[in-house]
Amino acid sequence: MDAVTFGVLGPVTAGRGGDVLALKGPRHRAVLARLVVARRRVVPVARLVEDLWDVPPPRAVGAVRTFVGDLRRALEPDRPPRAPARLLVTEGPGYVLRAAPDAVDAWRFETAVAQADRLPAAQAPARLQAALAEWRGPAYAEFGGEEWARGERSRLTELRLRAVERRAELLVDLGRAAEAVPDLDAHVAEHPWREEAWRLLALALYRTGRQADALAVLRRARALLAGSLGVDPGPRLRRLEAGILAQDPGLDPPTEPAEAAARLWARATEAYDRTVAAGAHARLESTVGLLADLAVTGGGGLEAAREHRMTAVAAAEETGDAELTARVIGAYDVPANWTRSDDPDLARRIVAAAERTLAALPDDPTADAARCRLLATIALESRGVRSPRGPRAADEAERIARRLDDPALLAFALNGVFMQSCTTAGLAPRRDAIGAELVTLAARHALTGHEVLGHLIRVQARCALADFTTADEHVAAVERLAERYERPLVAVFTGWYRALRQAAAGGPYDRVEAAYRSCAARLDGTGMPGLERGLLPLALLGLRLARGLPADVDPRADWGPYRPWAEPFALLADGRDAAARTALRALPEPPPDLLYEALCCAEAALALELGDRTALERTYERLLPAAGELAGAGSGLLTFGPVDGWLAAIRRALGR
Numbered sequence: 001m002d003a004v005t006f007g008v009l010g011p012v013t014a015g016r017g018g019d020v021l022a023l024k025g026p027r028h029r030a031v032l033a034r035l036v037v038a039r040r041r042v043v044p045v046a047r048l049v050e051d052l053w054d055v056p057p058p059r060a061v062g063a064v065r066t067f068v069g070d071l072r073r074a075l076e077p078d079r080p081p082r083a084p085a086r087l088l089v090t091e092g093p094g095y096v097l098r099a100a101p102d103a104v105d106a107w108r109f110e111t112a113v114a115q116a117d118r119l120p121a122a123q124a125p126a127r128l129q130a131a132l133a134e135w136r137g138p139a140y141a142e143f144g145g146e147e148w149a150r151g152e153r154s155r156l157t158e159l160r161l162r163a164v165e166r167r168a169e170l171l172v173d174l175g176r177a178a179e180a181v182p183d184l185d186a187h188v189a190e191h192p193w194r195e196e197a198w199r200l201l202a203l204a205l206y207r208t209g210r211q212a213d214a215l216a217v218l219r220r221a222r223a224l225l226a227g228s229l230g231v232d233p234g235p236r237l238r239r240l241e242a243g244i245l246a247q248d249p250g251l252d253p254p255t256e257p258a259e260a261a262a263r264l265w266a267r268a269t270e271a272y273d274r275t276v277a278a279g280a281h282a283r284l285e286s287t288v289g290l291l292a293d294l295a296v297t298g299g300g301g302l303e304a305a306r307e308h309r310m311t312a313v314a315a316a317e318e319t320g321d322a323e324l325t326a327r328v329i330g331a332y333d334v335p336a337n338w339t340r341s342d343d344p345d346l347a348r349r350i351v352a353a354a355e356r357t358l359a360a361l362p363d364d365p366t367a368d369a370a371r372c373r374l375l376a377t378i379a380l381e382s383r384g385v386r387s388p389r390g391p392r393a394a395d396e397a398e399r400i401a402r403r404l405d406d407p408a409l410l411a412f413a414l415n416g417v418f419m420q421s422c423t424t425a426g427l428a429p430r431r432d433a434i435g436a437e438l439v440t441l442a443a444r445h446a447l448t449g450h451e452v453l454g455h456l457i458r459v460q461a462r463c464a465l466a467d468f469t470t471a472d473e474h475v476a477a478v479e480r481l482a483e484r485y486e487r488p489l490v491a492v493f494t495g496w497y498r499a500l501r502q503a504a505a506g507g508p509y510d511r512v513e514a515a516y517r518s519c520a521a522r523l524d525g526t527g528m529p530g531l532e533r534g535l536l537p538l539a540l541l542g543l544r545l546a547r548g549l550p551a552d553v554d555p556r557a558d559w560g561p562y563r564p565w566a567e568p569f570a571l572l573a574d575g576r577d578a579a580a581r582t583a584l585r586a587l588p589e590p591p592p593d594l595l596y597e598a599l600c601c602a603e604a605a606l607a608l609e610l611g612d613r614t615a616l617e618r619t620y621e622r623l624l625p626a627a628g629e630l631a632g633a634g635s636g637l638l639t640f641g642p643v644d645g646w647l648a649a650i651r652r653a654l655g656r
Contacts, residue, residue: 004075004087006097006104008036009156010136012143014075021074024067026142027052031067033140035088035097036104037152044094051148068095105134106156113163121170125179128167135160147360154320161191168200175253177207188217192224193315195234202237206244207253214244224308302489302527305334306343313353322360323370329354330373333412335453337460337493339422339593340384340561342530347381354378372400372409379416384530384593386423394420407441411450414438418457423592425600425643426625428634432461448485452478456493456636460594464626464634466642468501492526495519496637503543504630504639512543516638534560539638541566542598542631545605546641562595564588565602572609581610589622597623598632601640608653620650 002017012033014021023029034051035043049060057063068088072079075087089096102108112131116124139156143149164187171180184201191197198221205214218233218241225231233241243251309332316328329350341347354374361367361374375397382390394416401413418434421427438454441447455478462471475494482490499515520536537557544552553569564587571580584606590599600622607615623631623643631640640646 003100003103006032006036006099007136008033008140009105009109009134010138011141012036023074024070027063028067028071030143030146031064032071032097033143034148035095036099036106037140037148038096039107040096040098042091042094042096044092046093048094051146106139109134109156110159113159116163116166121174125167125170125174125176128163128170132160132163132167145356150317150360151320154318157318161187161194165194165196165200168197168204172200172204172207175207177204177253180204181208188221192311195221195225195237199236199240202240202244203251206251211244211247215241218244302342305332306346306527310346310349310353313350317353317356322357322362323367325353325357326361326367326370326374329357329377330370330412332377333373333408333415335411335415335449336380336383336419337453337456338383338528338531339419340530340591340595341381342528347383350381351378354381368400368404369406369409372397372404372413375400376413376416379413380419383419384591386589386592391420391423407445408447411438411442411445411447414441415450415453418453420592422594422596422634424625425597425623426627426629428461428464428626428629431457431634432465435461448481449487452481452485452487452490455481456490459493459497460634460636463497463500463504463636463639464597464629466504466630466633468504471497471501489526489528492519492522492528492531493636495522499539500633500636500638503546504633509543509547513540516540516543519637532560533558534562535637537566538562538595538598538602541569541602542638542640545601546639551605561591562599562602565590565599565606568606572606577610580606581612584610584612584615587615594635595632597626597629597634597643598638598640601631601643601646604646604650608649611653613654616650616653620647620654623647623650 004014004016004021007013007015012023012029014023014032023032030052031048034048045061045064048064049056052064053060072085072088076085079085087098089098099107101111109131112127112134116127116131119127138144139153140146140149144153164183168180168184168187171177181201181204184197184204188194188197188201198217202214202217202221205211205217218237221237222233225233240251242248313325313329316325319325354377358371358374358378361371375393379390379394379397382393394413397413398410398417401410414434414437418431421431421434435454435457438450438457440454442449442451442454455474458474459471459478462468462474475497478490479494481487496519499512499519502515503512516536516539520532520539523532523535526532537554537559541551541553544550551569551573553566553573555567555570557566559566564583568580568583568587571577571583584603587603590596590603600619603615604619604623606612607619623646626643627647629643631643631646633639
């Protein structure tokens with residue numbers, strides 16, 4: 001009978017004679033994968049239970065034995081009853097997979113890469129190509145989030161990336177540069193952080209007579225590393241660019257095959273193991289810090305920072321180093337004062353990475369600062385999401401930061417607390433206190449970004465409390481900081497503040513509308529879709545409703561996330577009262593952000609128009625904690641008028 005083979009360079013599989021064996025459920029594959037990771041060493045049953053379940057069920061040990069029994073039947077179907085297993089063996093306190101050295105694709109891959117080091121240079125590329133062909137996807141693909149697989153995945157991934165680059169280098173040195181170009185082009189697109197790959201691609205293009213393309217590649221590398229990320233290209237890239245521009249004869253294709261390439265590669269990988277890895281980790285951390293600096297420039301800088309942030313986090317996770325990953329995630333401490341995400345999908349991915357890293361951190365006081373930054377990140381990236389996790393993470397981050405007495409850490413944590421301070425109406429005083437502490441803390445410790453944030457938070461909070469005198473003082477202070485430290489996004493918020501101020505003061509309708517439209521036009525290109533989408537039509541709706549005018553909703557406008565509150569008005573205008581009533585009853589509770597009260601008022605206006613007592617009572621209870629405030633003005637951008645006026649109108653409609 002053919003031997004059983006195993007695949008882990010992609011989804012976990014087992015096969016015999018070209019046929020895939022049925023391994024039943026995901027936990028069966030997890031047991032098999034965990035045994036492959038152990039590399040012919042015993043894995044105790046207790047460890048398997050710990051690795052398979054976050055919270056083991058009461059009969060977890062029995063379940064593991066059942067999984068092992070099922071796997072044995074699949075792997076050795078012809079084994080006689082009661083005959084000892086030969087492949088998946090019980091040994092001591094656990095189990096071991098006695099797979100042959102060539103039975104696992106990952107083991108074959110490693111062997112082939114090692115063999116390529118010893119082959120003549122002319123033969124090594126083919127051996128490496130055969131080795132790389134073993135890969136069918138990410139290693140241990142379906143177990144990427146499991147702690148027990150993380151280190152092995154990282155090691156195999158790094159070995160694969162080195163093998164791709166080694167094969168390319170050999171081809172270039174052998175005078176076969178054209179063969180290297182397609183794979184290198186795909187390689188740099190997938191792994192843009194690897195400067196050696198950029199260098200090899202440019203050199204390969206130059207040696208095939210494509211000088212202009214080679215320089216274009218180097219410009220792409222510079223644009224990524226320097227232009228977008230703020231990291232200077234390394235010396236090898238700079239020397240290559242200078243050599244190409246000078247048409248250095250030393251860059252010409254070799255006249256004879258370079259037999260020494262394999263030995264040079266072996267020495268290079270040894271050097272990498274000794275020194276480069278640590279440097280790459282440091283560069284990864286510094287890159288995220290530079291992304292954070294880039295984000296505050298607004299526009300293209302903010303978009304570029306978002307675009308590359310997850311790439312850096314993924315690169316850190318690939319190392320299998322939880323503390324490094326925590327530092328990379330937590331280094332992006334960009335102060336944020338808008339409580340709706342610009343990229344919800346990215347935010348969910350960042351939160352997921354932070355949660356994985358949080359679980360992987362050692363339970364040690366030395367990791368508390370990293371833990372605090374991860375929790376603050378979860379709180380920040382969970383903005384506008386109604387879940388208990390965000391507020392809990394914010395509270396825990398604040399407690400840790402205060403205990404550690406670290407000003408920068410506390411400022412970051414307070415930003416997370418602010419993001420989670422919109423869960424109900426009427427929390428403007430709490431946000432005002434957060435802003436006041438941030439201003440004092442940041443000014444004392446030269447944390448300029450968080451000082452700007454503190455003033456903007458106080459502007460928002462004082463607007464909600466109709467205290468425009470104090471709000472004016474904070475606007476003046478934040479504009480001085482913005483001018484001194486070049487923070488262009490501040491003008492977006494102070495411009496909207498002045499339009500809101502006109503609206504709240506009862507300025508002429510046409511003038512206020514023009515001010516809002518002017519502010520909306522300046523939002524274009526700021527890189528803040530979470531703020532921009534739907535804001536203008538919502539501001540104009542609030543302006544009309546606050547002045548007792550018909551809603552006059554244009555359903556063709558870009559209402560963004562506020563469309564559910566706009567569509568019932570359009571249905572009413574079309575005389576479709578029943579459909580409007582159905583839409584009103586289907587409205588969710590507004591998200592926990594700075595426009596919570598504004599959307600409650602939009603719902604109240606609909607309920608008043610339709611005489612829907614259920615919706616009126618619901619909206620009254622939601623708005624009541626904000627009595628005495630200006631609805632929506634806590635955004636610092638727009639208002640639906642005094643909350644007290646809406647509460648009085650609801651009471652009259654309910655006959656109270």
